[in-house]
Amino acid sequence: MSSDTTLTALAAQLELELDGAVELRHQLHANPGLSGDEAATRELVLAALPGRHAATEVAGTGAVVRVGGDGPAIAVRGELDALAVHEETGVPWESRHPGMMHACGHDVHLAALVALARAVDRIGGPAPLLAVLQPREETYPSGAQDVTEDGILDREQCRAAVGAHVQPLLAAGTVACTPGGVNASADEFTVTVRGNGGHAAYPHLTRDPVVTLAHVVVALQSLVSRETDPMSSVVLSVTTLAAGTAANVVPGTAEARGTLRAMRTADREFLHQRLVETAEGVAQAYGCAADVRITRGEPVLDNDATLTAATQPLLASLGLKVATDLRSAGADDFSYFSARMPALMLFVGTHGGTEQLHSPTFLPPDERVRDVAHALLAGYVAAAEQFIPRP
Incomplete structure (x- = not known):
């Protein structure tokens, strides 16, 4: 099956998973857990993943779940932790825990990852997908550093890693897919x-x-x-x-x-x-x-040039506008993945500059779950095509 055919089939299945993913996003947003205290968040996500797949605990409060069979896999990361921010959005599903909030979009990322994993489980994919539920992205010691140093990615035969992060500086419907260093x-x-x-x-x-x-x-x-x-x-x-x-x-x-x-x-x-x-x-x-x-904190987050080039046309075929020049002096511990294997971090537009991450009013619309899921899908299919030999 060609990458275009696989992409189309998985995108169609994703549409059927989105209602459940949005509901999960609301549950996660209402029940945030701070860095190092994400066990309850992890259990919510695991309950939404395909039930017959066993989870392996990693980095204390994190987990990985393999979907799609044995053999070399593609890791797709979602971050579990929230921030010590008091929410001021006023939505019905705002944080139930004063002083804690998903003010960085991790609830959106997790919901999108679950939608993609469920789609791969239902119809198959070009390679096994390893859903990485990573703790402690917002604090030290880094959860990503612990995951990569644990050896779990090697044991699961991961050949590449994909992540996506909402970015309010980009307009909705735009995804930045930039080669080379993208975070400092x-x-x-x-x-x-x-x-x-x-x-x-x-x-x-x-x-x-x-x-x-x-x-x-x-x-x-x-x-x-x-x-x-x-x-x-x-x-x-x-x-x-x-x-x-x-x-x-x-x-x-x-x-x-x-x-x-x-x-x-x-x-x-x-x-x-x-x-x-x-x-x-x-x-x-x-x-x-x-x-x-x-x-010392996070290393440079370096997007693999081959993977970036292969992902860009897939993003466009999903109806997303592709930007190729977004770089930021901000940091993300996904860089520990990129230091160990070919990796790609995609930035998914939400507002176009009208809001800021870590703000008490930051609340990407539910429609961004779909955009993040599509971004992860494009990266996953491209990574499988580039780094996993076909039988």
């Missing part, structure tokens, strides 16, 4: 400057860590503007400063925290080194010392 690596850093405190009236008897840290912050801003290629996207942001307890006391320490994001792994590693060297060098020049701690 994301690391956090803390710079602690240690000096000698004392009375503010006698600054010459101190080594002021506050003034020193101010110079460190300014120097760090030059790393991007003067030491990296302007054609390569890098963002270094200092976001918190803390020092002192009284107006007339020079403190002994001052601390800055921030984030470093890069679209190329080489830039990421280079700036890790230069961040440490710069902070230590500036501090020494002012008679202080600097300690730098870098917490």
Whole structure:
């Protein structure tokens, strides 16, 4: 069966699954679970998947379910966790748990994944589908890192991975399918400057860590503007400063925290080194010392070029407008999948710039379940065609 024929048959079956998927979306949205506390969410999703397929627990509160038989498979990911956001949508199915909300569209992603898995189960697909119900996308330690390091994807013979994420910056009906780096690596850093405190009236008897840290912050801003290629996207942001307890006391320490994001792994590693060297060098020049701690987060999310090219025409055949240039300095731990195997992250339009992710009013219309399901379908069929040999 050709990929076009398979796509058409599965798309027709998807239409029959959408009512149930939308109802599941409402259930998930009304009953969110925060990162690390997604067991109830997982059970809701498992109950909606084809019942004869056994689930394998992974990453604590996650699970994988194989649909479509034995042999090499395609992994399709859905995220289980919600955010610590108090919902302000007012819909009948809004969150029943104050201070928790699916404000990033994970309820839509999960419902779409279930619809696709049910369609594959009912009529078959070009390859087995491994539904990956991943916990802790929103926090550290990363659920995707745990899933990929568990070895479950190797044991299930996964040859490629597909994910989709709603994106309010894109208009409804548009799906971004962009080759190469589409999300940045994301690391956090803390710079602690240690000096000698004392009375503010006698600054010459101190080594002021506050003034020193101010110079460190300014120097760090030059790393991007003067030491990296302007054609390569890098963002270094200092976001918190803390020092002192009284107006007339020079403190002994001052601390800055921030984030470093890069679209190329080489830039990421280079700036890790230069961040440490710069902070230590500036501090020494002012008679202080600097300690730098870098917490590594997600790597660059890199879409496989072959898979991207194969998916684009399938998206178009499903009636979706294809964008090929969306990239973001945001991060998604699906990048751990892309670091291990050919992978594709698709961005599915919802609003066209009128709303923002993680907002208390963010609520993609139910129609977006269909768009996300179609995006996942296109990626799944293309991945099977490209990476699983035909008998």
